[in-house]
Amino acid sequence: MASRAHRLVRRLSSAASSYDALVIGGGPVGTEIARLGGLIGLDVAVVDPRGALLAAPTGYVSKVLLDVSNCAERNSRVVPREWTHAKYALDATAVRALAMTADLFQDSSVGADVVAGRTEFAPTVIQGRAAFKGRDASGSYEVQVHGAAPTVVHAPTVFIATGSASTRLPSLPFDEANATGWIFDSDSIVGIGRVPEHIFIQGGGLIAVEYAFIFERLGAKVTLALREERVLQGKDVDIDISAAVGARLEERGVEIRYGDGNVVKVTPPAEHGGVGSVELGSGTVVEAGAFLSALGRGGAAKGLNVENAGLRPPLPSGHLAVDYNSLVAESTGGDCRVFVAGDTVKDCAIYPGGLLSTGLAQGHVAVRGAFPEAWRATFPPVGRRVEGSKMDAFPAVAFWIDDGVATVGVTEQAARMAHGDDIGTASAKYSETVKACVQPRPDDEFLKIVYLKTSGSILGVHIFGKDASEMINHGAAFVNRGQTIWDVIHSIPPAVTYDEVFLRAARRACYSMAQFSGERA
Ligand SMILES: Cc1cc2nc3c(=O)[nH]c(=O)nc-3n(C[C@H](O)[C@H](O)[C@H](O)COP(=O)(O)OP(=O)(O)OC[C@H]3O[C@@H](n4cnc5c(N)ncnc54)[C@H](O)[C@@H]3O)c2cc1C
Known part of the structure; x- marks a missing residue:
């Protein structure tokens, strides 16, 4: 590992091409991995298309909208329920999230040694999209970064935290011209730019339910259609909680169509801003000014060329298969120093997947597993999680x-x-x-x-x-x-x-x- 002083000099001079560890993806999980890596003395680089940490909107968008919708409802007599407020709030949160990263890397909780180092343990952030090229003569991974300044980075250990992307059913007309601005998925919904009079939401999971509350509070009529017999079934939520959430939605006027989530025919509006229709398996036709299809999210591992690193290709869902406990990526043979954490992971001991708290816990396990000695040397025994305790299993x-x-x-x-x-x-x-x-x-x-x-x-x-x-x-x-x-x-x-x-x-x-x-x- 490079000495602290050496790392600082390198960071101040220019972006280096080799690091102790490379993190692909600068979302909350990649950022946490980089922070832990820095704390235990590693020279870490993070690659992210936005060239900044915590800049991906994945998690916070719906939270900001929920807050805006609550305010809008409280103040609806004074302020019209318009999308403009949502836009301001989203922009302000993005600025705050970026500012937060500076504080993250000034963590003084680990002791005088680290305090003295201060921002020295912040990672190098490289703008671009990463893809594996192969391994060099020393066994380090070679990763091509496609960005404003294309570069190749070498690191003996790589963490993949590329997150997720919304699942789109091929049968839905996302690519039809007159459906643009009418049909959305859980990523594109943030660009809706208006509060429709009636929104049809397909799905019964966390995101579908969350947006049902948001749009209802913003003043839209909401129809929620799901295949399951209760909301939040996919995230294995306790049965009484599901029932209470479903009842709250209905009490607020959301129409829930349980067991009727199959869409058999979609007719987008004839003109932009108009009303389209959705026919369900039961034969019911819902006319709506917007359609949100929220049918889960797949892993964002496609395009990483993981095969070049000797890993198994991504699953059809876009996730990567990992060792259940260590989070080492499944390889086709030989030693493997690629770890996966966050939304990109398929199944592992820390579940349910696709959630921030579990993703962060996975990040801890991955760093600790990759660098056990440095971890032990940095964290005093009293502050360490007991090995094998259930603490990691139930975040x-x-x-x-x-x-x-x-x-x-x-x-x-x-x-x-x-x-x-x-x-x-x-x-x-x-x-x-x-x-x-x-x-x-x-x-x-x-x-x-x-x-x-x-x-x-x-x-x-x-x-x-x-x-x-x-x-x-x-x-x-x-x-x-x-x-x-x-x-x-x-x-x-x-x-x-x-x-x-x-x-x-x-x-x-x-x-x-x-x-x-x-x-x-
Ligand atoms: C609408 C919605 C609501 C949610 N609500 C909750 C909730 O209430 N509670 C909860 O716990 N979780 C919630 N989640 C899930 C939570 O947001 C995710 O679990 C969390 O964002 C995962 O973090 P991540 O770092 O793994 O991935 P992401 O946040 O997706 O970040 C991945 C990063 O990797 C980058 N990247 C992708 N490919 C490459 C590449 N090839 N090279 C370099 N960088 C790349 C991306 O640009 C991005 O910056 C919600 C998610 C959504 C979409």
């Missing part, structure tokens, strides 16, 4: 759907498959908390604990409601440390917070466990 997952859905561990349905009648569940509503007396919450918001009745061990925590994405971190600690419902009772303060739902649910679990052991005795 908390947060979907920013409406007020928030967050989940960690296993769902009730999965737990019952494994443990049958030994599974207990206990729930508590936000509206039961003291805080809700002052700041009321809708009656459908709740927390649910899935636990083993025989031991009280907590297997899963699922939340639908305000601040779910923050509160779930308590749940992650309980699940990953193998804690019980008594630990919840002893560690959650009953102060004036919505966290009180943990306490209330845990007390209910205790009560029903007492009954359970009584019945067994």
Whole structure:
């Protein structure tokens, strides 16, 4: 590895052609990998088409729109619900996201040594699109960067974090001239530029549901058509959370067509800005001013020429197959030092895929696995995750759907498959908390604990409601440390917070466990 001083000099002089590690993709996962690599003393380069870190709009666009739609709804009497506000907010967020990267690489948490180095451990960012060329005589990977200044980069270790791209059904008329500006996928929807009177959304996953809330709040009539019998089924969300989210959508006036997600005929509008129609498998015809097809996302590994690096070609979905635990890319033979993390991964021990929290956890595992000694030398034992602990297996997952859905561990349905009648569940509503007396919450918001009745061990925590994405971190600690419902009772303060739902649910679990052991005795 190059010394710190050496690296700094090189960085200040010009872009080098060889690095300790190369990260392909500067989204949130690639950026995190680069940050960790820098912290453990590696000379890292990141290649990204935008020539900047965190510049890809993948994740934040819908979150900004959700926020804008909430504001628009609150202020609808004063401000018309127009797309212009969304545009301003998106631009402002893009600027803030870029500014954030400077702070990321000034992390002072690791100790005086690193603080002294400061921005020295920031990566070199190379603008362009990367593709593997092969391996050089020393075994380093040769990667061609197609950008404003084409270059070839050499690195003995490569991390692929190229993210995802929306899936387009070939049967839909994305390429027809009169469908332009009417039909969208989960990437192009950000360019809609208007709030249609009626939008038809195909799909029942995270993105379809999120946009159903967004457009409904912006004032559009929304029809959501999905093949499944419940929303969010694909992300393996707990059955009660799915039901609550579906019910909330319907209560807000979204028309949900369960089990009717097959589109058999599409007629785009005759003229730009007009109304087109969508015929569903049931024979129902929906007329709408816009059509969003949100049918999942594939990995963005095509075009990387991974075969030149001795890797197996991307799967038809565009994902890369990896070793389940180490995230090393599957190769056709020989040693392999290519790791994959984030949305590009197909299946691995850290799931569900296609989400930011799991992607970041995968990034940690990949860096730690690629450079175990440097990792151990940098992070003091006390701060290290215990090897083999469940901590990596169950990162908390947060979907920013409406007020928030967050989940960690296993769902009730999965737990019952494994443990049958030994599974207990206990729930508590936000509206039961003291805080809700002052700041009321809708009656459908709740927390649910899935636990083993025989031991009280907590297997899963699922939340639908305000601040779910923050509160779930308590749940992650309980699940990953193998804690019980008594630990919840002893560690959650009953102060004036919505966290009180943990306490209330845990007390209910205790009560029903007492009954359970009584019945067994
Ligand atoms: C609408 C929507 C809503 C979402 N909501 C949530 C949510 O609520 N919660 C959640 O956890 N997750 C959510 N996600 C998922 C989350 O955004 C992704 O998991 C996350 O962005 C993945 O990060 P990544 O770095 O792997 O990929 P990306 O963010 O896609 O970044 C990949 C980067 O790689 C670059 N790249 C691609 N090919 C190349 C190449 N050949 N050479 C160089 N660079 C390349 C791309 O330009 C991009 O900059 C959502 C995603 C979408 C689309």
